[in-house]
Amino acid sequence: MIKDNLEFVERKICEACEKAGRDRSEVTLIAVSKTKPVSDIRQAMDCGIRVFGENKVQEIRDKHEAITENVDWHMIGHLQANKVKYLPGIVCMIHSVDNEKLALEIEKQFAKANIVADVLIEVNMAGEDTKFGLAPDDTIEFVKAISSLEHIRIRGLMTIAPYTDDPESNRVYFKGLRELKDKINAEGIQGVKMDTLSMGMTGDYQVAIEEGATFVRVGTGIFGERDYSNIK
Template identity: 45%
Template sequence: MSESIESNLEAINQRVAAACAKAGRSTDDVQLIAVSKKFPADAVRGAYEAGHRVFGESRVQEAIEKVPTLPGDIDWHFIGRLQKNKVRKALPLFSTFHSVDSLSLAQAIDRIAREEGYFPRVFLQTNIADESSKTGFSRAELMEQIDTLLELERLQIVGLMTIPPPRQDPEGTRRDFAAVRELRDEIVAATGVPLPELSMGMSGDFELAIEEGSTCVRVGSAIFGQRAY
């Protein structure tokens, strides 16, 4: 398993580099998050032995069981939907939360982070296409609530995250990514607060995301193979 993971990881890194070159960007500007949710600790260890250090999980309970068995210098990112009753358990495990999708969740994380002594990095999840099946801030909600969000002292809000709807036309996906970048730029202009990060792009579309300014791509199956759901 570890040999295939190593070769897959090398291939993804090459694709990231090619997308950066096409966009005139440095590979140093893009972080690859290896999404290890529903894969065993041995799979993570294989990627770790190949030199990778940043991994993403989407279930707190799975992380509680997995994280302590793996090297302590791994940088764990939470990428799934976070329930408020799991925040206290999640904060010691993850440096970064990509899926803060409401003001109430942000306030809960801020309150518990203050109690427990954490300063988590946070991405605000945007529902850029206003899909009824997805959570996240609409454009209007984010513009209305951003000042309140930025006042939460324990949160290091670093940027926006999105999962665009599946589209047949890649250019439609490109427009979704571009819309998130433009929204980020609008917020920066309105608030004066730097938001340098954009968490956009997964196994099927990360190259497009990089071309549109993504700084974090979340890739799982292209590294670890298909999950056994």
Template identity: 45%
Template sequence: MDLGLNFKIKMGTIAENLDSVRKRIEAACERPGRNPAEIMLVAVTKTVLPEQMNEAIEAGVTQIGENRVREAWEKYPHVRPVTWHLVGHLQTNKVKRALQLFEWIHSVDSFHLAEKIEHESAKFERTIPILLEVKTSPEPTKFGVPVGETLEFVKKISAFGHIQIEGLMTIAPFTDEEAPIRKSFKTLRELRDHIAKAKIPGVRMNHLSMGMSHDFEIAIEEGATIVRIGTAIFGPRQT
């Protein structure tokens, strides 16, 4: 398995790349005996043009992931109907605009942010599915709730009526070494199981959003239900 910054992928058309990714998902599911239908593929489109996004949608993509609210808003009118996921860090001053576009938020990492989402969702009279971002590796640039504080965080926001906790999200260390990547994903799965056992009213632990182009196969082996894949579908990111 090719990992990390130097991972290789033979880029073809977007449809060909999607087919390759789906086959890799199926192969990764076979190893632990999982059903590929359990895996939600979110095509991450940071810096990807609307024309390319539409090409992916024509090839069967139904879930789009964006990192930035502003970029998503600029693209949205030009993209065919699809479910939009916010997978990047969300600032509280962008929550209102985010809720007008995104159907899932993967990156809730503080009480203040959860409270703001609850407040704005109530204005829209909607309940939005969210995932709690957990910091499972020590890089200082990463966001996320510390592993040891996540259960109490879940309890603290579980009574909010306009957010629905659906599970957890993490980003593994970006490295060529498999062991720390696998450890990060295993940590999230074990944390999910621990929270699920607490049986907190109104809280669902149905989803683990983990795994990107360089490590999604490991994530699937460790229990991912959502994988966020950009480069393996659209090619190297344009800056």
């Protein structure tokens, strides 16, 4: 099933890239493996997948320990400051930075490890009460506030669009995130040159690619429906 699903997703990514006049190499597929066993991840690895996304720190630590092969782990879920200390040396990118306390803790913990953390700023483009992330209007000032931190490299922006049966309805949010990235780059903030947009999930990643996504986060479309009953 996973092999067939990955082949389907790959076709859809290629179609979206072709439609948008983009090269396939511009888009990285993050296989969102949260709640899924290591055996499923290994099936995806057998198909050539090397980039995985997790929502919980304990789960990403356990899977990193179990899988010794060279794969890239992305922390894509909401991150509490008191859990940051477990991430240096494990994750290659944190997608969900949205407050100064968290940014300062990332700086502190990654400085201890003498590592620079690649991060994305999470933006709540749709203004949903149930979602984390900065308001678009607050994002530029936040980027300026943390841009001088020596062990944080701000690579771009991330958003979680509303769940919808109509992917087209999310185009406005993806377009808005791309325009916000361009606006921030135009500010010429020292040390900040954004090149990354993490947007689009199983239901809408094609639209996200058409609007400039460089990371798409696909979980259910690869691994199937999730069972949350055993997740703490």
